[in-house]
Amino acid sequence: MSSTALSLTRRIVGLYVGLALYGASMAMILRSGLGNIPWDVLHQGVAEHVHLSIGTVSIIVGAAVLLAWIPLRQRPGLGTVSNVLVLGVVFDLVAPHLPDSPALTVAVPMLLGGIVVNAFATVVYIGVRFGPGPRDGLMTGLVNRTGWSVRLIRTVMEVTVVAVGFALGGTLGIGTVLYAVGVGPLIQLFARVLKVGDAVSGRSEPADDRPAVAVD
Template sequence: MSEPPEPPPQETAPRDGHGHLARRLIQLYAGLALYGASSALLVRAGLGLEPWNVLHQGLSELTGLTIGVVSIVVGAAVLLLWIPLRQRPGLGTVSNVFVVGLAMDGTLAYVPEAHGLAVQVPLLLAGIVLNGVATGLYIAASFGPGPRDGLMTGLHRRTGRSIRLMRTAVEVAVVVTGFALGGTIGVGTVLYAVTIGPLAQLFLRTFAVPAAPRGSTVVATGTPQGAILRP
């Protein structure tokens, strides 16, 4: 009696494709969590914040909400502005709204406020470097821009003005408003502005994800080219 024929092999996505997606997801959420944690270190250093967190801190002082909750609310509000700009959010966009704020509040709950430059300066430097690492991880995962990035690129597309101009205009308005509300501006704000670009580019190369193999089912692919380095 002959043996029954073997069933034909089922067509599945290559394992490399699943591994590729898993790596990107890990990078996405590790980057977002680290971004929130590094931002919290800048808050505790007390020497000046990055532009959007100047606004978040000012609104936190005004409303009594935690800075992480304010970050979530502002992120959601900015995301609504994508509608008239006809921007499409990705997984990274929506995740950004919640993960960064939660990670920020979680870190602030465990890291005490720094006193004295001997503690503040190392905390500031650590926050900036880790923020660069986080930016490289998050953007290299290519799951869509953060809400604030999308606002700037959307304005660029709708107005025809350069991304640099749109970013400068938005962030100047954000910093001025945040400072007026009680947000912290200082040497850390300037140092962050000068160093975050080179740091992010360095870590974008470090954490670059190879292209997915043909036939894989990886979704939301894309390259980080043109990213403007703000979740």
């Protein structure tokens, strides 16, 4: 196998490992019973009105969020399409095998582990540069256009989504708050450690005529 083919294979593996971990982390956080991921507050709220599974609603919302990419001039890729399809499927596969609202000695590690895994998975799948998922593409597009930090953009997005989801009947808790304020900084940390800051910020290569993006 040539070095180019080997590199491509590793990137594809990284993409689907990252997406699988992301879907599993969503299930970990939800099943902990301590609060949903902000986007899952929205998914749950919508699901209660349309009588579909949270995983299915996640797929539908992901497709809808792609419309917000148009004014941001974001370009979808393999990672974008895979994100829309894989996250909801993995969530629905993993969730039934996890304890539901267990004792705090189990719930707290599930919650915290889920948040850390979620941030790591985000960096892994975006870092292979096959294109971010709809929600993360919205984040990288806003970071790229505004020059604001990943931490600020991600936090604002999560808080907004929680508010809308809660209004629709989604459940939130301490886990929702911890995720909303913690995942942005964790993404920045993992992006720095894995040296994929440009990919996470939405910049595939340096460009002198574009504003610097605060990833660190």
